[in-house]
Amino acid sequence: MKDSTARVRPRLGTLAGVLTIDQATHDEIVAHARRDHPDEACGIVAGPAGSDRPERFVAMTNAERSPTFYRFDAAEQLRVWREMDDRDEEPVVIYHSHTATEAYPSRTDISFAGEPGAHYVLVSTRDADRPEFRSFRIVDGVVTEEEVEIVERYLLGHTPSATVYD
Amino acid sequence: MAIEIRIPTILRSYTGGAKSVEASGDTLSALMDDLDAQHPGIKARLVTETGALHRFVNVYVNDEDVRFTGSLDTALSDGDSVTILPAVAGG
Numbered sequence: 001m002k003d004s005t006a007r008v009r010p011r012l013g014t015l016a017g018v019l020t021i022d023q024a025t026h027d028e029i030v031a032h033a034r035r036d037h038p039d040e041a042c043g044i045v046a047g048p049a050g051s052d053r054p055e056r057f058v059a060m061t062n063a064e065r066s067p068t069f070y071r072f073d074a075a076e077q078l079r080v081w082r083e084m085d086d087r088d089e090e091p092v093v094i095y096h097s098h099t100a101t102e103a104y105p106s107r108t109d110i111s112f113a114g115e116p117g118a119h120y121v122l123v124s125t126r127d128a129d130r131p132e133f134r135s136f137r138i139v140d141g142v143v144t145e146e147e148v149e150i151v152e153r154y155l156l157g158h159t160p161s162a163t164v165y166d
Numbered sequence: 167m168a169i170e171i172r173i174p175t176i177l178r179s180y181t182g183g184a185k186s187v188e189a190s191g192d193t194l195s196a197l198m199d200d201l202d203a204q205h206p207g208i209k210a211r212l213v214t215e216t217g218a219l220h221r222f223v224n225v226y227v228n229d230e231d232v233r234f235t236g237s238l239d240t241a242l243s244d245g246d247s248v249t250i251l252p253a254v255a256g257g
Contacts, residue, residue, distance in 0.1 A: 066257050074251075077251055078231075
């Protein structure tokens, strides 16, 4: 499988912030998006509260089953949110796919973004051979793109300077 | 009568940061009014002007989605637990 666009590093200094994510989790997100195409896929990656580490991939059911809209199933969302609470986790990444448009938050995405601490990952499956993978912060209606840094695995006390590539 | 309400992150600005508050009411509608009396402004984020629950807010009473229990008419008992989660959605 060809690398997603996450391997393409944007010009230094053009984006604020970074999403650090391990290769396996990145691949799971892309695989889910491709599997559900042409419907939008959605899910989260939970991580220890305050750690900013996306560790536990949780694919969610798109209750809308639509190529242009997604919505977490309400009962499933309660279970997953309750589970995160029990494990002292938070949704570090909230991802969904766009199946015919670019991997950029739509106006709907922005208006519904209710987790200001999360990295909003967009995957576009409009090109079957080259999925796009981008990450954003959405806070108070403002979208800020951030760099995506793919690591082999998380190191203890991981910082961007300790990034390990395969 | 005391009913515990779990408050999602984006609504904690109304509750002074509290993730759980208490309120009372025989129905979810009455509970919303009491909640708003204690934390002004929060009800408008949950209930529309026409008196219905916002479509993209999930409310659960004892883990049951109130869409299946009568929405704002859902009856409440002392000790019930209510959870509010904004829908995660987009396009």
